Amino acid sequence: MDTFLDADVFNGPLLDVKYVVSMRKVLEFVCQVLINCENQINKYDDPGCGTILATVARSLKEATKDHQLLDVSPCLLLYNVGVELGELSEAKFASGLSLFLIKLSDSLVSQGCLTFHNFVSSLDSSVEYLSDLGWRDSMFVEGILPYVATLSELSTDAFSKSMVSKNV
16 A cells, blocks of 8 residues: 555545544554454455455554544545555455445545535445445445445434424
8 A cells, every 4th residue: 555645646625623533543443343353254254355354454554553644535545445455356345345435435525525414425325336336245235235324314313303403
């Protein structure tokens, strides 16, 4: 990942200062879980799935170790993780996940700013794109689809509640 955090590679909205610490903690946690669970993930899916995800997590962890996340667009991270996945493996899950992350990144850039609603809208757009392409990997069907459906529901509920509170 020589250009993993090269800001010239990809542009996008930056994180608000108040979210940088949380983003770093979430990123570190997710990377460590993927690294720690490599062997367990390999047991449940394609034999190399856990290894590929752990390899990407190690690269991401190394790339962000001394870098200020405030200066890095989350779109850049998503895009480069997608590219890294695509370069590491030709497995169906890696190809689909790679396309998903790149499409998500592209959609977030076009949203212009990072909000929960825009993130969920971008996830929906990415899911629709991959569904249209016919990706039906278990990671997509059993993981990404239910996750995005739940976030969409939460986003709709939050929007409805905010509208009710404004009318009261």
